[in-house]
Amino acid sequence: MPATQDTDTVIDIRGLNTRFGGAVVHDNVNLTVRPGEIFSLVGTSGCGKSTLLRETIALQQPVSGSIRVFGREVVGLSDEDALPLRRRWGVMFERGALFSALTVKENVGMVLREHTPLGQTLIDEIAALKIALTGLPADAGAKYPSELSGGMRKRAALARALALDPELLLLD
Ligand SMILES: Nc1ncnc2c1ncn2[C@@H]1O[C@H](COP(=O)(O)OP(=O)(O)OP(=O)(O)O)[C@@H](O)[C@H]1O
Ligand SMILES: [Mg+2]
Structure with a gap:
């Protein structure tokens, strides 16, 4: 496209x-x-x-x-x-705006579930890849936003913004 x-x-x-x-x-x-x-x-x-x-x-x-x-x-x-x-832009909000009841991996995976027909296994793999790309440690995926530092929350929000490989990335 x-x-x-x-x-x-x-x-x-x-x-x-x-x-x-x-x-x-x-x-x-x-x-x-x-x-x-x-x-x-x-x-x-x-x-x-x-x-x-x-x-x-x-x-x-x-x-x-x-x-x-x-x-x-x-x-x-x-x-x-x-x-x-x-679907074409990804957004990292100033304060992350992660869903507090979802883990980091679920926050990233939710975007893929909403906008793609991918199965859960593939969604989990892509979410893990995006999380790793932001420099977060592998175990961060299983954590809830309240368990993260401010910088880790920012990285998790970046991983979610990158989930769909957007053409336009907006970072606040
Ligand atoms: N919903 C709102 N109702 C009333 N005033 C608002 C609202 N949202 C923002 N403002 C006001 O608009 C101005 C711009 O706010 P904005 O959040 O866009 O600033 P910013 O440039 O992002 O600041 P920062 O660098 O601190 O993040 C501020 O004066 C703020 O108080
Ligand atoms: Mg601002």
Whole structure:
């Protein structure tokens, strides 16, 4: 599958405005990420980086503006229409956002169960591979998020973000 559908950009943000009550978080933000680029967003705490990420993956709506990912407009996109896009991006959230009732291996495997027809044996093998890729020790797969250090939780969240070999990896 090509990295983009009908444009040469992976992410294209135009005229983005976000406000929480009277507080302006994004004022006419424009940003383009092209295939193969590693794009870093740097800014002071509370300047709107995580909000921008949530808007990019259609978890939150801006006040106005356009966000196109793989050529598709995600502003105003329904959950159903967002599903094919969710298979193409992986997200590591700022605080991990792992499911506390699932082990690390189950957290990674859940993505594969949701989005692929793979059997449990293969899912377990892929999950173990992704966990190893992040530098976590092999026994971390059987642990619950509450049993992990902050850094280990970040790595587990990265393993989950990588589960589907995404074309686009978003790291907060
Ligand atoms: N749901 C919300 N309701 C009200 N205000 C919000 C909400 N989410 C974020 N904010 C505010 O929007 C601003 C941007 O928050 P955001 O989390 O995007 O910052 P950030 O750049 O990721 O910061 P950090 O570097 O600390 O992670 C902050 O002032 C925050 O208080
Ligand atoms: Mg943040």
